[in-house]
Amino acid sequence: MIDLKRNTKGEFxxxxxxxxxxxxxxxxxxxKDFKIxxxxxxxxxxxxxxxYLQLVKGLQPAGMPKFKLNELTxxxxxxxxxxxxxxxxxxxxxxxxxLDHIIPFDAGLTKITNSKKQxxxxxxxxxxxxSIHKGIKARYKNTxxxxxxxxxxxxxxxxxxxxxxxDYKSQASKNQVSQETYFGVGNFHxxxxxxxxxxxxxxxxxxxxxxxxxxxxxxxxxxxxxGLESENGFNGNIKFSEDLIxxxxxTDYLEDEFEKMIKCINSTKIPSSNKSCKNCAYAxxxxxxx
Numbered sequence: 001m002i003d004l005k006r007n008t009k010g011e012f013x014x015x016x017x018x019x020x021x022x023x024x025x026x027x028x029x030x031x032k033d034f035k036i037x038x039x040x041x042x043x044x045x046x047x048x049x050x051x052y053l054q055l056v057k058g059l060q061p062a063g064m065p066k067f068k069l070n071e072l073t074x075x076x077x078x079x080x081x082x083x084x085x086x087x088x089x090x091x092x093x094x095x096x097x098x099l100d101h102i103i104p105f106d107a108g109l110t111k112i113t114n115s116k117k118q119x120x121x122x123x124x125x126x127x128x129x130x131s132i133h134k135g136i137k138a139r140y141k142n143t144x145x146x147x148x149x150x151x152x153x154x155x156x157x158x159x160x161x162x163x164x165x166x167d168y169k170s171q172a173s174k175n176q177v178s179q180e181t182y183f184g185v186g187n188f189h190x191x192x193x194x195x196x197x198x199x200x201x202x203x204x205x206x207x208x209x210x211x212x213x214x215x216x217x218x219x220x221x222x223x224x225x226x227g228l229e230s231e232n233g234f235n236g237n238i239k240f241s242e243d244l245i246x247x248x249x250x251t252d253y254l255e256d257e258f259e260k261m262i263k264c265i266n267s268t269k270i271p272s273s274n275k276s277c278k279n280c281a282y283a284x285x286x287x288x289x290x
Contacts, residue, residue: 001062001064002062003062003063016060017059017060018058018059018060019054019058019059019060022058024055025055025056025058026055026056026265027056028056028265028266028267028268029266030144031144032144033139033144033145033146034144034145034146035137035145035146035147035148036055036145036146036147036148036261037131037148037149038147038148038149038194038195038198038199039149040055041147041194041198041257041258041261042191042194042195044257044260044261044264045194045257046274046277047273047274047277047279047280048264048271048272048273048274049270049271049272049273049274049277049280050273050277050279050280051261051264052264052265052267052270052271053270055265056265057270061279067170069170070170073168073170073225073240074152074168074170077152077153077168077223077225078129078152078153078168081104081153082104082125084103084104085103085104085105085106085125086106088103088106089103090102090103091103091104093223093242093244094155094244097244099244101157101158101159102155102156102157102158102164103155103156103158104153104154104155104156105125105154105155105156105163105164106125107123107124107125107128107154107212108123108124109121109122109123109124110122110123110124110127112127112134125153125154128150128151128154129150129151129152130150131148131149131150132150135148135149135150135151136148136149136150136151136199136202136203136206137149137202138201138202138203138205138206138209139205140205140258140262143262145258145262147198147201147202147205147258148202149198149199149202151165151166151167151199152166152167152168152223153166153167153168153223154166155221156214157217157219160215160217161214161215162214162215162216162217162219163203163212163214163215163216163217164217164219164220164221165196165199165200165203165216165217165220165221165249166220166221166222166223167192167195167196167199167221167222167223168222168223168224168225169192169222169223169224169225170224170225170226170227171224171225171226171227172226172227172228173226173227174229176241177224177226177241177243177245178243179245179246182222182224182245183245183247192222192247193247193250196220196222196247196249197249197250197251197254198254200216200220200249200251201251201254203216204216204251216249217249218248218249219246219248219249220246220247220248220249221244221245221246221247222244222245222247223242223243223244224242224243224244224245225240225241225242226240226241226242226243227239227240228240228241
């Protein structure tokens with residue numbers, strides 16, 4: 001994909017290939033706190049070289065278009081679950097799956113200061129969802145690294161009082177969504193497990209810090225909506241199937257990966273690329289052309 005750089009007015013400007021937002025860059029062995037998101041952690045797992053070049057050297061990869069339809073389904077699902085949250089009742093899909101003891105978690109209200117220095121009281125769940133300005137975060141051990149991100153939803157098991165990590169996923173596939181086939185070798189859906197595990201780890205650390213009172217459940221879910229092909233055509237309407245995909249939380253392996261990630265960004269040596277990384281392969285071939 002060829003991506004042209006524009007300013008906030010939508011006008012074309014020169015693309016430098018470098019990130020001008022210095023606060024987003026990490027200096028090896030710096031003391032200042034630095035936040036690493038779930039998506040950046042996944043970048044590290046995929047290709048250490050690309051991860052390092054972006055965070056330390058400031059290289060800015062080509063942008064990706066925003067998937068507005070996915071954002072819309074997320075927004076509508078959040079409205080639907082928030083309605084259940086306000087009423088403290090289970091959701092229709094959970095009831096259908098005999099999981100009516102699970103309800104959307106009401107985290108209460110919290111105070112924030114907006115850009116106009118006004119103090120506002122808003123639902124804490126909205127703060128946790130805001131990956132850009134707030135989100136969830138926890139310090140990794142005694143380092144300067146803050147692990148964080150924005151969650152889609154948190155449910156609570158009313159029997160055990162444990163919190164359940166949830167993420168909404170939108171797709172369009174002719175294949176039926178099922179627990180048996182959703183995860184598999186070579187399937188990019190496998191990375192969603194990392195996402196759920198990462199968020200669970202952060203929440204566990206928040207629990208240790210006294211920021212939340214609930215334990216974190218080993219159960220987690222993806223709420224998957226799948227756009228279906230209609231035999232009669234579009235006609236201004238897309239039908240979606242809705243499925244719950246279960247994942248058992250695993251966080252024990254994460255600390256080893258976090259240690260490797262921190263060692264990577266504190267090095268002055270650029271790491272090797274993943275042989276399967278398309279970005280690195282493109283850059284290598286591009287450099288050969290005279």
